[in-house]
Amino acid sequence: xxxxxxxxxxxxxxxxxxxxxxxxxxxxxxxxxxxxxxxxxxxxxxxxxxxxxxxxxxxxxxxxxxxxxxxxxxxxxxxxxxxxxxxxxxxxxxxxxxxxxxxxxxxxxxxxxxxxxxxxxxxxxxxxxxxxxxxxxxxxxxxxxxxxxxxxxxxxxxxxxxxxxxxxxxxxxxxxxxxxxxxxxxxxxxxxxxxxxxxxxxxxxxxxxxxxxxxxxxxxxxxxxxxxxxxxxxxxxxxxxxxxxxxxxxxxxxxxxxxxxxxxxxxxxxxxxxxxxxxxxxxxxxxxxxxxxxxxxxxxxxxxxxxxxxxxxxxxxxxxxxxxxxxxxxxxxxxxxxxxxxxxxxxxxxxxxxxxxxxxxxxxxxxxxxxxxxxxxx
Amino acid sequence: xxxxxxxxxxxxxxxxxxxxxxxxxxxxxxxxxxxxxxxxxxxxxxxxxxxxxxxxxxxxxxxxxxxxxxxxxxxxxxxxxxxxxxxxxxxxxxxxxxxxxxxxxxxxxxxxxxxxxxxxxxxxxxxxxxxxxxxxxxxxxxxxxxxxxxxxxxxxxxxxxxxxxxxxxxxxxxxxxxxxxxxxxxxxxxxxxxxxxxxxxxxxxxxxxxxxxxxxxxxxxxxxxxxxxxxxxxxxxxxxxxxxxxxxxxxxxxxxxxxxxxxxxxxxxxxxxxxxxxxxxxxxxxxxxxxxxxxxxxxxxxxxxxxxxxxxxxxxxxxxxxxxxxxx
Numbered sequence: 001x002x003x004x005x006x007x008x009x010x011x012x013x014x015x016x017x018x019x020x021x022x023x024x025x026x027x028x029x030x031x032x033x034x035x036x037x038x039x040x041x042x043x044x045x046x047x048x049x050x051x052x053x054x055x056x057x058x059x060x061x062x063x064x065x066x067x068x069x070x071x072x073x074x075x076x077x078x079x080x081x082x083x084x085x086x087x088x089x090x091x092x093x094x095x096x097x098x099x100x101x102x103x104x105x106x107x108x109x110x111x112x113x114x115x116x117x118x119x120x121x122x123x124x125x126x127x128x129x130x131x132x133x134x135x136x137x138x139x140x141x142x143x144x145x146x147x148x149x150x151x152x153x154x155x156x157x158x159x160x161x162x163x164x165x166x167x168x169x170x171x172x173x174x175x176x177x178x179x180x181x182x183x184x185x186x187x188x189x190x191x192x193x194x195x196x197x198x199x200x201x202x203x204x205x206x207x208x209x210x211x212x213x214x215x216x217x218x219x220x221x222x223x224x225x226x227x228x229x230x231x232x233x234x235x236x237x238x239x240x241x242x243x244x245x246x247x248x249x250x251x252x253x254x255x256x257x258x259x260x261x262x263x264x265x266x267x268x269x270x271x272x273x274x275x276x277x278x279x280x281x282x283x284x285x286x287x288x289x290x291x292x293x294x295x296x297x298x299x300x301x302x303x304x305x306x307x308x309x310x311x312x313x314x315x316x317x318x319x320x321x322x323x324x325x326x327x328x329x330x331x332x333x334x335x336x337x338x339x340x341x342x343x344x345x346x347x348x349x350x351x352x353x354x355x356x357x358x359x360x361x362x363x364x365x366x367x368x369x370x371x372x373x374x375x376x377x378x
Numbered sequence: 379x380x381x382x383x384x385x386x387x388x389x390x391x392x393x394x395x396x397x398x399x400x401x402x403x404x405x406x407x408x409x410x411x412x413x414x415x416x417x418x419x420x421x422x423x424x425x426x427x428x429x430x431x432x433x434x435x436x437x438x439x440x441x442x443x444x445x446x447x448x449x450x451x452x453x454x455x456x457x458x459x460x461x462x463x464x465x466x467x468x469x470x471x472x473x474x475x476x477x478x479x480x481x482x483x484x485x486x487x488x489x490x491x492x493x494x495x496x497x498x499x500x501x502x503x504x505x506x507x508x509x510x511x512x513x514x515x516x517x518x519x520x521x522x523x524x525x526x527x528x529x530x531x532x533x534x535x536x537x538x539x540x541x542x543x544x545x546x547x548x549x550x551x552x553x554x555x556x557x558x559x560x561x562x563x564x565x566x567x568x569x570x571x572x573x574x575x576x577x578x579x580x581x582x583x584x585x586x587x588x589x590x591x592x593x594x595x596x597x598x599x600x601x602x603x604x605x606x607x608x609x610x611x612x613x614x615x616x617x618x619x620x621x622x623x624x625x626x627x628x629x630x631x632x633x634x635x636x637x638x639x640x641x642x643x644x645x646x647x648x649x650x651x652x653x654x655x656x657x658x659x660x661x662x663x664x665x666x667x668x669x670x671x672x673x674x675x676x677x678x679x680x681x682x683x684x685x686x687x688x689x690x691x692x693x694x695x696x697x698x699x700x701x702x703x704x705x706x
Binding site: 003286311359372374375 | 379380381382387447578582585586594602603605609613616617618623628638641645690693694696697
């Protein structure tokens, strides 16, 4: 057992650190949930891609570097330590792309991944519906067979990035007689197509970070079906595991926040009242980092991520909230004033909800990690 | 980087588990609490056959010269099975304090060692059972009177733990090797992890069997979510304990060692106390009885929470270390 960084990875880390030091915008970028900020973040993705730093784990032909999981974790640590911008391409890069690598065709990968890596196409998620939140298998948006493709109708909601994104991916009911997780198809939809209406929804901070999507017989060509029609649930599970598991929330973000929290606490005169919480936040962040190194080792050994990805999700969602709540309490009366801590706090509050709520994750842990009996469902 | 147990370490853990699972360790612990040490001594001799006490003893003295991470495996197993006696002191502390001849006896299972390290460890655990009682002040090691009858024993919340005031003066043995305290903290953290895992397992089993309102109580989300939270706490504490063992072995600077060791103790303590409270709550009244074995672990983790530095004391150490990192 060791925590040594091999020489090749250390060289990679140092290159990333040096490039970020020279290139991260000093003043930051405007919020990605504004038109101006979205465009600025898109340009930043293109800058990253020029250096082959937007998707480091991907194959070389898709502008990646075939970096190992450990190298990706190191990249993330450097990225957030440098205060680099949030990733507007995140939905596509960390959720759709793993699905395409697992279930997509070569044609789909060739067509979609390079544009995604360069920020030319930004993707929104289209999972939740008004009557299908945690219970995603209750979804009703439909895909009806037509010449050369599908006609999609229905409504999706809480669709992250959809206010400004180019395309969306999600599940649609392609067999009208099916129930639950059967008869679903995984589709990629052009949000500029005829019949699509996007209604932005302002979030807690007032900016439209997500949107409602209305589909009225929107034509989706066969080439934009991932996997087999009707097999969408199985295809989507790849994405779900990525969101809950490793890739959506690498420890790098939290390590950077924990570091800033300790510095904030020092700058505020090291108030004794919050010392224990500052220590706990640092400790829990370090725990998540080490846990992730363990996960990376297991994945490198060829093991699969199973239901323990729910443990992962609970860990990071709670540490993110704790880090920011503690920071605002360290700030005391100044905590309410607009600041990156306030922005981060509001962002952290969504963590226990999206990607399966904390309560759904606890059910999964109890039933599938501990083996407790399933609830008798009516 | 390979941050996972090696196949050899997994085999070692399995061998320990097999031995201890068949040894009626709760019965041994109850005898120990009555200061009847023979069943415990027999168990300790069996653990010697697996090489537990010699793990950190140099090879020239009959030990394995293994890594702290191997000791973590052994002490977690001791925690899981509630093995009584000064397991941490003998396994990880004694090799930093004793000379070769004494260590050879430790590795052979012929010498049970306990130690006081004031101020954090003011008393010697189970000095009435131990063959060698040590006291460490700074780097000065003394062998103090091991002629302690049970009259001086101070009872602990954990009935198996007999605590004895450490005499201030004894036979001066020499200077300690570094990290005796850090290794003790690491060892107790591993013990806490094992105890937490056991109490989670007991509660999970009970919740799967116990029926109320016509169904297993483990079907209720109120119960499920309690046990899920213990799982998260325990799962996140483990890498801190393993990571601290790696840091110790890496020869890192003292502040980094103490940072990681202290973080491990904080997280292991939190997980164990949460597991204890949750397990008791899931068991209900039966868990509150002296007859039920849960109490063996519940009382032990409360004792270990304060032993070798409280969580708050270790939080302070973590903050001191990470503050220093920024100063660089």
